[in-house]
């Protein structure tokens with residue numbers, strides 16, 4: 460069986476360094492925030508080309524606290540992709556604002572800048588593009604629309620560690636960028652983790668206060684904050700893995716190249732990469748009108764695949780309240796029916812890629 464992703468292999472490759480980093484935190488006697496979290500924040504900000512990073516408990520909290528730091532709340536609208544992981548929408552709803560979906564460019568699966576203007580109303584406060592599958596969204600037109608309408612840009616970069624847009628790493632194009640370090644992400648902890656990066660000192664400061672009970676000084680509470688702190692053990696693990704992120708992204712790129720070369724005969728639509736994009740290849744997503752049969756065939760051949768995502772947010776019971784008919788967002792619906800994620804990761808073996816390509820090209 461070729462697994463969709465082998466997280467154990469990632470740990471085994473770095474086991475000596477990770478074990479030492481964890482032991483360092485255990486021995487330090489410091490278990491909440493502190494030097495390990497601060498060191499990771501500095502290293503992650505530098506990697507992203509941002510001035511500030513704030514470590515948080517998970518990616519959903521990163522999105523929620525970014526929106527709270529911008530004072531987005533009830534009565535406000537935030538423009539989100541119609542096809543994304545539901546966390547993007549849930550963050551908007553969690554602050555009491557309304558997610559307003561915009562359909563993707565079907566070639567890139569990312570929010571279509573040409574469709575954004577029509578969705579802007581007097582209540583719109585922010586644009587929330589997602590760099591889906593690790594493919595950077597087309598940021599220049601998104602930033603232009605935002606600036607023309609006086610809107611903020613919040614990025615969901617939970618799948619885009621190390622991706623580049625027009626040569627610059629994702630992490631500081633918009634006003635605030637939200638990260639997840641969930642174990643399966645390209646930079647993954649051994650548990651939950653998240654962060655925001657930003658060039659705005661005031662936004663970083665607001666998130667920093669919000670993540671720690673709204674408190675800067677112990678027992679002095681400026682705002683009604685939450686407890687959403689990056690764990691120092693996870694920060695120590697992330698520091699070890701960050702040193703390998705570029706090398707591991709290169710290995711993902713090699714997998715993507717092998718697929719592109721090996722799937723020429725297969726009856727699937729391969730990912731489209733615009734000239735200005737250097738994807739992080741979090742996922743390798745192909746499309747087929749007969750997706751379910753394709754997935755069954757691969758399962759039969761011993762190849763693990765996943766669907767990102769089988770039900771678009773507007774068709775989830777969680778969003779029945781928005782009263783959006785399934786056909787209101789036809790592209791999101793069609794992509795949910797047609798996408799299939801093939802195994803990809805820094806530890807996928809060449810022989811396994813070969814059998815995956817074979818299974819896809821020969822019909823079994």
Ligand SMILES: *Cc1c(COP(=O)(O)O)cnc(C)c1O
Pocket residue numbers: 517518519520543544546547589615617618638639640641651652653
């Ligand atoms: C993983 C993910 C999140 C949420 O991150 P968690 O750390 O699991 O809370 C948000 N948005 C997208 C696009 C994701 O892939």
